[in-house]
Structure formats: structure tokens, C-alpha cells
């Protein structure tokens with residue numbers, strides 16, 4: 001029980017951090033595109049900021065990959081909502097979470113290899129030379145968070161099932 | 166079992182790349198299906214297959230089907246892809262030297278291009294070395310085209326005609342500086358949005374070559390096209406260095422021969438195609454303007470003056486060497 | 497691969513990851529290097545045209561919180577009080593116009609669902625129907641110029657984009673009319689029997705209501721200006737569609753802050769809510785791209801296209817096969833990627849059969865667009881379900897009502913070339 005409490009507290013604090021991150025990325029995207037319009041309209045000598053918009057767009061998506069597991073915000077086909085048997089719903093939920101763990105682990109594995117590659121050859125975006133390691137770090141972090149929250153979901157599921165019976 | 170599948174993936178890559186007996190390889194490219202570049206790539210694939218008695222077979226994926234130049238470059242470098250017809254000029258994110266050949270007015274005729282871009286001068290040499298630093302082997306080159314300028318406001322023959330135009334330019338610092346120097350306002354617009362931007366007057370013109378301009382229908386909204394020849398570019402018949410290193414000597418020789426033959430055919434076909442496109446464009450009501458030597462020279466001086474400003478990026482030695490080569494070629 | 501995909505979807509694995517795993521499994525079976533597909537999610541998301549999606553969602557969230565949309569719809573209702581089911585028609589036509597401006601089906605659905613969706617539910621429409629209607633009408637706009645998929649087609653095969661735009665006008669209007677008829681026929685079954693639903697069903701000429709019109713017009717002015725800003729920005733050439741979406745956001749932000757409609761402290765939370773919705777959409781685009789890439793590497797679409805072009809010598813039969821193939825591809829792939837891949841593959845044989853290149857483009861794009869509302873990969877429907885807080889299960893019966901007429905529309909477009917080539 002203490003483990004469950006500890007874990008849910010950890011997840012809660014993590015999710016707060018994730019919330020700040022995605023909001024921040026959204027704001028950066030918004031401001032950088034707006035600057036772009038202003039600089040074109042008023043002919044200002046500002047460099048092309050679209051690299052910033054695109055990198056923060058990707059980072060928001062990747063950080064959010066984990067957060068959406070916590071907020072149950074991922075888009076899926078809710079066939080379970082048609083099923084009456086609690087037991088089958090439980091089994092489906094467990095299986096889908098396990099599937100998520102597997103997918104997350106595989107993606108993390110190849111994502112990490114790719115990140116190492118970008119660290120090594122220091123590739124960057126063309127206009128502003130933002131290292132590609134930056135968005136790929138967020139991919140790896142997002143996938144780790146996804147695993148953390150999926151494990152949390154599984155713990156909650158089993159605990160609920162135990163108390164229900 | 167999670168770890169198992171991940172391990173498998175690693176084994177797969179090493180297995181595929183350590184195959185000395187050849188195998189089924191892939192070639193990626195951004196140029197459109199049935200373009201001269203694509204035909205050149207198919208020819209390269211055929212020749213390789215012939216010369217290796219079918220030990221190496223190559224599937225060609227045109228039209229960016231398996232990624233942009235950026236990601237093709239990464240895949241070659243990491244050994245995940247065997248071949249590409251690679252526009253190394255779009256890889257300045259990987260290494261800034263890779264768009265060295267975009268400096269304005271390095272050459273302005275095919276005769277000069279043959280000497281500077283295809284021999285053993287500083288451009289092909291730096292390209293080869295830089296690519297190799299990134300684990301990409303240059304087997305040969307293919308030709309893109311001279312860039313020109315299309316616009317909707319009037320015929321461009323002198324630098325003054327460009328003054329005040331809003332132009333869409335690619336991400337290259339050199340090209341941007343050139344047009345700003347002659348008084349244009351440069352704007353970055355993504356290629357898919359360019360047609361709409363020209364149609365609605367967000368920008369007045371753009372600076373692609375005849376083929377790209379026509380194939381993307383940009384001439385529909387820009388009735389003036391000047392063969393400004395401000396930038397000439399080649400692409401690389403590229404191979405993953407990892408795969409190259411693991412190939413047998415016979416295969417390596419076959420690959421080099423095939424690349425040479427594809428290069429020779431592609432350059433000639435490309436040049437013929439460009440002239441055909443100039444005529445097609447004229448027959449569709451576009452005024453295609455050829456500059457005379459004096460007019461070209463005026464632009465050339467402006468362009469070459471900019472080289473010094475880019476010493477930080479490309480190195481003063483390289484620029485000095487290029488200047489010498491160019492002067493020699495023009496004599 | 498396909499079996500695994502369906503299984504995962506049934507047990508409730510999020511759609512983006514389902515496609516990712518199916519793709520990875522395919523890659524593993526076909527012995528493709530994993531490294532080659534690992535960077536796909538980044539390149540799929542880092543795309544400027546897609547940036548319009550979060551911005552339109554943000555603008556919609558801001559306008560809703562500031563109750564700006566409510567005022568605009570109040571006004572429209574005064575003028576349309578004679579029309580039963582008015583709000584549905586408004587949604588359809590607005591989608592067509594917004595889609596015409598943005599050129600993006602998904603961005604249109606995002607914008608309409610976050611602005612008009614809640615209001616339709618208030619007016620007594622069933623949630624599932626609202627989500628189905630906004631999701632499906634997203635594809636109308638792409639048939640009204642300018643349209644990004646048509647530009648992509650023009651570039652891929654070298655057809656004139658101006659002619660494509662001319663050719664799509666009649667089919668675009670036809671599809672909009674078909675949808676309006678579907679909505680009109682649906683009115684008896686999709687409105688609740690509560691007061692709001694009865695009002696929406698009623699047709700009335702209320703003179704008192706018209707007296708309120710000037711005041712309402714004034715109140716709705718800030719909201720009414722928003723479409724003007726977006727339209728004006730794009731057509732005057734000051735902005736690209738993505739930038740117009742960002743300006744819409746800035747404008748909505750200024751109106752609600754300066755008009756003190758929402759406390760400044762609540763703004764970050766609005767950004768957060770908008771980002772959550774955007775992420776759920778982008779995750780699908782990011783991770784499903786792995787599946788797309790693996791299909792391409794395995795040459796699945798290429799093989800099907802080759803098969804199609806060798807199977808018959810009758811042009812009508814050929815078009816039926818093309819319809820089926822594109823429908824299948826559209827079921828799994830993102831629109832622009834599908835156009836870019838399939839257009840060059842099918843174009844040469846279409847020319848051999850003597851089909852007009854412009855006509856073929858309209859067939860191809862319409863066909864792939866319908867794929868956007870066809871599961872399992874139905875981007876428009878996912879987006880609409882998410883923003884309208886509905887579910888695919890709840891929406892499905894209503895989606896069918898739009899899907900079948902859409903297919904009939906497609907058949908008409910395919911076999912009556914005069915509809916697209918009227919201007920010749």
C-alpha cells in the first residue's frame with residue numbers, strides 16, 4: 001500500500017512538471033510564429049524563427065506522450081465501453097497497458113540509439129542550428145514518462161481489482 | 166521478451182551491413198518519379214545489378230517516399246540505408262561545408278561547371294571529405310540545374326530590376342545574402358506553400374531552376390523567368406560508408422563503374438531536358454530571358470564580392486582556392 | 497500485421513501506438529533496419545503546415561472561454577430563425593469556408609469542434625452526432641480552393657493547379673449540398689426532446705427577435721471579425737494559413753484580455769488545455785508515420801498500384817479499381833503523404849486509359865479525403881471525437897450517414913467528368 005501511495009505521489013509531481021513543459025512549448029510556438037509574421041509585415045531584421053516553432057512543436061508532442069497516459073487523454077477506440085462484464089474490461093485494460101509497456105520499451109530502445117547518434121555527429125537544424133539532440137532528448141524523456149505512467153496505471157488497476165473482490 | 170525484440174533489431178542492422186555477398190539494397194531520393202534524376206538512379210541500379218551478376222539488387226524509392234534529404238543523410242550515415250541520390254546542399258544542418266557549392270556565381274556556364282564541379286577541384290574534394298566525415302561515400306555526382314529567377318512584376322535583366330521585389334529563397338545564407346545585396350526582400354516559405362504564396366502575392370518571385378519551377382507550376386503565376394544562373398549545384402550518388410567498407414573489392418569496383426556511367430548519362434540528359442523546359446515555358450506564355458555576357462558579368466561581380474563575408478563559414482583557405490580555380494577556368 | 501493492428505485497437509491501445517507497433521512488427525518480419533524508421537515521428541511532426549492545428553485549437557479555446565462564439569452564433573440564429581436545424585447548417589458551411597482557407601481538413605475539424613461543437617450540444621444536438629457532423633464536414637473545405645492536397649497532386653504529376661482549383665468547385669458545392677441534405681434528414685433523430693432541441697427544430701419568424709439584431713450585431717462584432725482576419729490575412733497575401741491561425745490566436749487573446757472576459761491568471765491554463773488536445777492529435781500523426789514508412793518500404797502501395805494497372809483494359813473498370821485502392825490507402829495513410837505516394841504511381845496508367853489529368857486529380861483527392869472519415873485511420877474522426885468529448889462508438893452510426901452519401905458523391909464525380917471539366 002505504501003508503495004502505491006509513494007508511486008502516485010511521484011506520478012503527480014512528475015505530471016505537474018510535464019504540464020509546465022507542454023504549456024511552455026505551446027507558448028514558445030505561438031510567440032515564435034507571431035514574431036515571424038511581424039518581421040515579415042514590418043520588414044524587421046529578425047532571423048527566420050520557424051526552426052524554433054517546429055522544434056518546440058515536436059517537443060510538446062513528445063513530452064505530452066507521457067502526460068496523456070496519466071491524464072487518459074490518448075485517442076483510442078473505446079470498445080470496452082460496450083462491454084458489461086467487469087472481468088473482461090479488466091483483462092482488456094491490463095492487456096492494453098502491457099502492450100503500451102512493450103511498445104514504449106521498443107521505441108525507447110531505438111529512440112535512445114538515435115539520440116546517441118545525434119550527440120555524436122552534432123547535427124543541427126539548418127537556419128538557427130538548434131542541435132537535433134534537443135528534440136530527440138524530449139522523445140526519450142517522453143517515452144520514459146510514458147513507461148512510468150503506464151506502470152502506475154497497472155498498479156492502480158490491480159489494486160482496484162483486489163479491493164473490488 | 167521486450168529486450169529480445171530490441172536485440173533483434175540491432176542484429177538485423179549489423180547483419181544487413183556486414184554482408185559481403187551483396188543483398189537487397191535500397192536507394193532513396195527526393196526527386197520526383199520519372200524525373201531525369203530518377204531515371205539516372207534506375208540506370209545506376211540496373212548497371213549495378215548487371216555488373217554484380219545480380220548479387221546486389223537495388224530498389225529505388227523516388228519522390229521522398231523514404232524521407233527528405235536530411236533523413237536520407239542520417240540513414241546513410243548510420244548504416245540504415247545503403248544508397249541515395251543525395252542533395253548534399255540541403256544537409257548544411259549536418260555540416261555547414263555541405264552547401265559550400267551554393268556560393269553565388271562560382272560558375273555561370275556548363276563549360277566552367279565541368280571543370281569546377283566534376284574534376285578534382287576544391288568543391289568535389291571538400292564535398293567528398295565532408296561526406297566521408299559523416300560516414301557517407303560519394304560514388305559520383307549528378308547534376309541539378311542552374312537556378313534562375315521567376316517573378317510576376319517584370320522582366321529582370323539588371324540588378325536594379327530586382328530592387329524592391331519580395332522573393333522566396335531557400336534556407337541558404339549565401340543565396341539570401343546575394344538577393345538582399347541587390348535590394349530584394351527575402352522571405353522563407355515552405356515549398357508546399359509556395360504556389361499559394363505566389364498566387365496570392367505574399368511573394369513576388371522565387372529562384373528555382375527551370376525544371377523545379379515548371380514541375381511545381383510556379384510559372385502559372387510568374388510570367389517572367391530570367392536565366393540568372395546565380396547558383397549551380399550538383400548532388401551526390403551516395404552510399405553508406407559502413408556498407409561500402411563491408412563490400413567485396415569486386416563489388417566496390419562494380420559500384421564505382423555503375424556510378425560513373427549513371428553520372429555521364431544523367432548530366433547529358435539533364436542539360437537536354439533543361440533546354441526543352443525553357444521552350445515549354447515559352448510556349449505557355451512565360452517570357453524566358455537569357456542574359457548576355459555583360460549583364461551576367463554585372464551580377465557576377467556582386468555575387469563574388471559576397472564570398473569574403475562567408476569566410477567564417479567556409480574557411481578563408483577554401484574560398485581563396487576556389488577563387489584561383491574560377492579565375493583559371495574563366496581564362 | 498493487420499490482424500495485430502485490429503487486436504490492439506480492440507483491447508484499447510491508443511491509436512498512434514497501435515500503428516507504431518504494427519509497423520515495427522512489419523519491419524521486423526521484412527528484415528528492415530529499425531534505425532531507418534526511428535526518426536519518423538520527429539519528421540512527421542516538425543512540419544509547418546501542421547502547426548496550424550494547435551493554433552486553431554488555441555484560438556477556439558480562447559474564444560470559448562471568452563464566450564465570443566456564443567455571441568456570434570446568437571446573431572446567426574436571428575437571421576436563420578426560419579431554418580430548422582440551423583446550427584448544423586452553419587457548422588457545415590463554416591467548415592467548407594474554413595477548410596477553403598486553411599486547406600487542411602484536420603485543422604478545420606479542430607477549429608470547428610472547439611468553437612461550434614459545445615454550442616451545438618447546448619442547442620440540444622446529441623453529442624455523437626455533433627462529433628460526426630464536424631468530423632465529416634472537415635473534408636468539404638479541401639474540395640473548395642485553395643486546397644493543399646490539390647497543390648501536392650499538381651506538383652506530383654505536373655498538372656495545372658489553377659485548373660485543378662477551377663475543376664473542384666462544382667464537386668465541392670455538390671458535396672456540401674449532399675451533406676446539407678443528410679443533416680436536414682437527420683434533424684428528427686438527432687435533437688433531444690428538451691426545450692433547446694425543440695427550439696432548434698422550430699421554424700419561426702419572430703419580429704421581436706429582429707429588433708434585437710442591431711445590438712446583437714454590435715456584441716458579436718469581435719467574434720465576427722475573426723473570420724475576416726483569417727480570410728483577409730490569407731487572401732491579401734500577408735500570411736500563410738499557419739500564420740493566419742497564429743494571428744487568430746493572438747487576436748482572440750487580445751479580445752478576451754482587453755475586454756476582461758477572462759482573468760489573465762487563467763490564460764496559462766487555456767494554453768495547457770489547448771496543448772493537451774493538440775498533443776493527442778499529433779501523437780497519432782507522429783507514431784502512425786512509422787506504419788506508413790514501413791508500408792512504403794515493403795512496397796505495399798506500389799505493388800497494389802501495379803496490380804491495379806494491369807488488371808483490366810476497360811477505363812471504367814480501371815476507375816473502380818482505383819477507387820477501391822485509394823479508399824484502402826486513405827484508410828491507413830495521412831492525406832498529403834497518400835497523395836504524394838499514389839498520384840505518380842497511378843497517373844501514367846490513368847493517362848493510358850485516356851482519363852483527363854485534372855479529372856483524375858479530383859477523383860484521387862476526393863477519394864483519399866473520404867479515407868479521413870473511414871476507420872481504422874480516420875484522422876478527422878479522431879480529432880472530432882477528442883475535442884467534442886465523444887467516442888468512436890457513439891459517433892459511428894452517424895458517421896455512416898455521411899460516409900455512404902460521400903461515396904455516392906465520389907461515384908458521381910468519377911463517372912460524370914463534365915462536373916469537373918465544365919470550364920473547358
Ligand code: NA
Pocket residue numbers: 595596597598599600637638639640641642643644
Ligand atoms: Na480548401
Ligand code: NA
Pocket residue numbers: 826827828866867868869870871872873874875
Ligand atoms: Na481513414
